[in-house]
Amino acid sequence: MSYNLVWFKRDLRVHDHAPLLHASRNGPVLCVFIIEPSLWAAADAATQHYLFLRESLLDLDIALRKRGGGLCIEIGEAVDVLDRLWHEAPFKTLYSYQETGNWLSFQRDLAVQRWCRSHGLKWHEFAQFGVVRRLQNRDLWKAHWEALMAEPCLDPPSCDWIAAPQPPILPDPQALGLIQPDPPQRQIGGRRQGIETLRDFLFDRCGAYRGGISSPLSAPTACSRLSPYLAFGCLSLREVVHATRRQLDVLPSNDVRRVGLTAFVSRLYWHCHFMQKLESEPELEFTNLHRGYDGLREADWNPAHFQALTSGQTGWPLVDACVAMLNQTGWLNFRMRAMIVSVASYPLWLHWQPVGTWLAQQFLDYEPGIHWSQMQMQAGTTGINTTRVYNPIKQARDHDPQGHFVRHWLPALRRVPKEWLFEPWRMPVKLQQQCGVIVGVDIAEPLVDLECATRQAKARLYQVRGRAEVKAAKAAIVEKHGSRKQLTRRRKTKVAAGDWVQTQLEF
The missing domain is CATH 1.25.40.80 (Serine Threonine Protein Phosphatase 5, Tetratricopeptide repeat)
Structure with a gap:
């Protein structure tokens, strides 16, 4: 019997699901999710992502079974699984959403496209977000987004379902090589x-x-x-x-x-x-958006700085408290994310890519398109954004003035008097002894002098930014990636597109 295959990826629902609806109008439907070992072996994958996914898959299966269907779980590389399913019982059309994922999922989709062509199969991909394939510039992008959002949400379809096994069997994280701890306070999927x-x-x-x-x-x-x-x-x-x-x-x-x-x-x-x-720009995950910044930080990698950052031992209390919160919850608000990347990029002078890979594992809500764009924007390598440097001491005073956040996540600092809480390394030795908190023993000492290291980092960045060839290449990036909404607002002042966007991650 001929049927349509709906390939679920990062679209784990039956409501407002265009591929499922269109497939249902053209014959029997088999719903499949493929657990791809190569994707879970990637450096940006983490246990928490898989467990959230697993919870969401089980929820999706329940929703499908209530409607007479079910979710077939397959393990293997996408092309291999599709090829096996096609040989066992040829399907006539493949339906899925487009995915703007990491480099591996991008290459996977290209391989699936080649496989479909070699088998004479149609692959209908639908836009899940306001993202446009093969976009040349941003002139009409906002209008496209509004048009897509204005369309009515799609009801779950009534289908002629192909039965799926009951219940779906999902491997444990360890079977996929995922060994990171699961944050005990993370959000539940589904x-x-x-x-x-x-x-x-x-x-x-x-x-x-x-x-x-x-x-x-x-x-x-x-x-x-x-x-x-x-x-x-x-x-x-x-x-x-x-x-x-x-x-x-x-x-x-x-x-x-x-x-x-x-x-x-x-x-x-x-x-x-x-x-x-x-x-x-799929290479954004690995290469600077503005190639004029190549070599800015690569040669100066400091493993000790990276180790201190990832272990929450930078010596700056708000930074270390944020890392502690990430370890427990898998979530952090945008301003604190930006502060971590700023500290990594400027006073610690770390390249954004390894820091971004670590944070991708830490963030339960890791969305590659947002993540890597933000990493580069905060690190100053887009070429079109103003430099954003967050002082962790000022941020603590502004957003945790009583020290409640820092004391909650860093118990050792609960004994430190308030006036020294955000700069405990300045405490007199006698006071350290009295409150039982020795800097360098009970809490980390800052790796560098914050003011001096930040000033030097900004000077190095501005030196590159001031080069004639770097300035000349900026216009092409604005044309391809800049927000037309902002160009309209700021055309008279000639401010580069994107400079005012600071908080898009605060969902």
Whole structure:
């Protein structure tokens, strides 16, 4: 019997699912998810990603079985699995969403495309986000995003299903070579959890969004916390946009939640804006967006600095507290993420790629298109963004003035007097002895002099930025990647596109 194959990837839902709906209109449907060992062996994969995925797959299977179907779980490389399924029972068409993933998934999709052509099979790919394949420039990009978001959300289809085995068998992380610890306080996967999180945000927590997303104290509840559910496709971006706008339509004009939800919608737009950069420049995961910055940090790699950063031993309390929180939760708000990358890129002078790979493992909501664009923007290698340097001492005073966050995540500092909390290395030795916290023994001493190292790093960056050939290459990057919305706002001042975007990760 001829049938259609729906290949689920990072789109783990039945609601607002275009490939599933279109496949259902053209005959029987088999739903498949492929666990690909090569992707899970990649440097940016982590145990928490797989466990969140596994929870989401089980939730998806339940949703499919309620409708008479089910999810077939296959283990192997995508081309090998598709080829085996086709030889066992040839399918007539392959349906899936487009994916803007890492370099490995990009190469995988190219291989699947070649396989489909060699077998004379049609592969229908649908846009899941406001990302445009083979985009030449950004002139009409915003209009495309708005048009896609304005389309109605798709109801789950009624299908002539091909039966799947019951229940699906999913391997343990260790079988895929994943050995990282699972953060004990991470979010749980699945659409049902995503819907609950969305409702909680729209009807309650969004009131704190506008003023609460920068502080690590308030951000865990002020932020929407939807980012992992969007990254794994448990929720569609369009249904989140629709739900948010519906709530805006019914809220009174003086309701504080309106301010938060309006700001939130703008960040959903920037979500796709940054993903488009990786779609248009897949090498962004490995190479500088502006090649004039090649060689800026590569030759100066300092393994001791990297080890101190990843182990939370930089000596700057807010930075180390953020790393401790990441280890426990798999999440951190945008400003603190940006601060970590800034500290790594400037005073520690570390290249963004290894730091980005480590953070990709740490972030449960790792979305390659957003992640690598942000890594380069914060590191100053895009060529079109202003330099963003976050002073970890100032950030602590601004966003954790009483030291509650630092003391919570770094118990050793609970004995340090408040006036020394953010610079404990300045404590007199006698006071260190009195409170039982010896710098260099109980807590780390800063690796470098923050002010001096930052000043030297900025000078090195500006030296490259000032070169004539680097300036000349900037226009082409703006044409390909720059936000037209900002060019309209700032054309008179000739500010490079992208300079004002700071908070797109605060979901």
